[in-house]
Amino acid sequence: xxxxxxxxLCGQSFAWRQEGDTYSAVVANRVxxxxxxxxxxxxASDQTLxxxxxxxxxxxxxxxxxxxxxxxxxACIAQHRSIRILNQDPWETTISFILSQNNNIARIxxxxxxxxxxxxSEVAEGFYAFPTAEQLRCATEGELRSLGVGYRSSYVLDxxxxxxxxxxxxxxDDLKASHLLQTIKxxxxxxxxxxxxxxxxxxxxxxxxxxxxxxxxxHPHYTSWDLFSPYAGLAQQYLFHHERTQGGAV
DNA sequence: GGCCAGGAGGCCT
DNA sequence: AGGCCTCATGGC
Numbered sequence: 001x002x003x004x005x006x007x008x009l010c011g012q013s014f015a016w017r018q019e020g021d022t023y024s025a026v027v028a029n030r031v032x033x034x035x036x037x038x039x040x041x042x043x044a045s046d047q048t049l050x051x052x053x054x055x056x057x058x059x060x061x062x063x064x065x066x067x068x069x070x071x072x073x074x075a076c077i078a079q080h081r082s083i084r085i086l087n088q089d090p091w092e093t094t095i096s097f098i099l100s101q102n103n104n105i106a107r108i109x110x111x112x113x114x115x116x117x118x119x120x121s122e123v124a125e126g127f128y129a130f131p132t133a134e135q136l137r138c139a140t141e142g143e144l145r146s147l148g149v150g151y152r153s154s155y156v157l158d159x160x161x162x163x164x165x166x167x168x169x170x171x172x173d174d175l176k177a178s179h180l181l182q183t184i185k186x187x188x189x190x191x192x193x194x195x196x197x198x199x200x201x202x203x204x205x206x207x208x209x210x211x212x213x214x215x216x217x218x219h220p221h222y223t224s225w226d227l228f229s230p231y232a233g234l235a236q237q238y239l240f241h242h243e244r245t246q247g248g249a250v
Numbered sequence: 251g252g253c254c255a256g257g258a259g260g261c262c263t
Numbered sequence: 264a265g266g267c268c269t270c271a272t273g274g275c
Contacts (some may be wrong), residue, residue, distance in 0.1 A: 007255050011259060021258065047267095071254085097259090100259065100260085101258095101259085101260040101261065102257090102258060102259095102260060102261085102268080102269090102273080103258060103259080103260095103269085103270090104257090104258045104259080104269095104270085105258095105259080106271085107258085107269075107271085108259090110270095121270045137254095145268075148268075148270090149268080149269095150268025150269060151261095151262095151266090151268050152261095152267095152268075153268090155261085162268090183259085185262080186260085186262085186266075187260095187261085188260060188262090189259060189260090189261095190259075190261090191260070191261085194259085205260075205268065208259095209259040209260085210258090210259065212257060212259085214264065232270075244259085
């Protein structure tokens with residue numbers, strides 16, 4: 001079981017399109033098309049997809065534990081059941097969240113697609129993979145700006161120049177990994193946390209944005225995210241989505 | 251309907 | 264503390 005709409009369209013990934021109940025994207029150079037009904041069968045026969053959707057992880061146990069800690073969080077989990085944390089490509093995720101700053105989901109998705117169409121490989125009719133660092137090396141700041149990337153253009157180019165450091169992140173603990181990611185221009189604490197949670201599966205990392213600040217404001221007893229350790233990142237995802245869709249109401 | 255100001259899942263100098 | 268690309272949105 002999975003909540004595809006919330007998992008794929010609510011700010012974790014910018015690669016997916018929705019048409020009715022059908023979701024499609026290019027993952028690992030293949031076009032993937034899914035509905036919630038075909039999901040179980042699709043991942044069962046496909047190791048790449050199974051990993052992408054994090055099927056082996058113990059969500060039931062983690063969510064049960066989180067629900068036992070706090071009633072509000074329990075309600076959020078019950079209501080938005082089966083949000084999953086994806087195992088996305090670190091490079092694509094890094095660029096995506098550099099694009100995300102001072103931006104909304106619709107525009108981030110649009111920029112993601114623009115980069116794919118301009119520099120990515122066409123893997124099927126009308127479907128383009130996210131460009132590799134090697135492919136993006138051809139990009140100029142002027143070209144990026146003309147696509148609408150704006151002042152983030154120089155950040156993208158700095159990430160291209162330093163993309164090899166993404167390999168080293170796997171070996172580092174959360175704090176050191178965050179510091180290393182922040183050596184890329186345009187990557188601060190928030191963007192680094194998004195990369196760690198959504199690409200490196202660091203389940204205890206919490207991206208703090210304006211929505212999560214609002215959660216903290218409305219729930220002063222959340223004195224520290226350590227409350228939800230070692231699953232604070234998963235807790236964040238439920239609290240974040242609930243806050244965005246229903247405000248402070250429980 | 252048209253105009254304009256402030257915001258949008260931050261970060262740099 | 265201000266500025267930054269650009270676009271959708273809401274207030275007037």
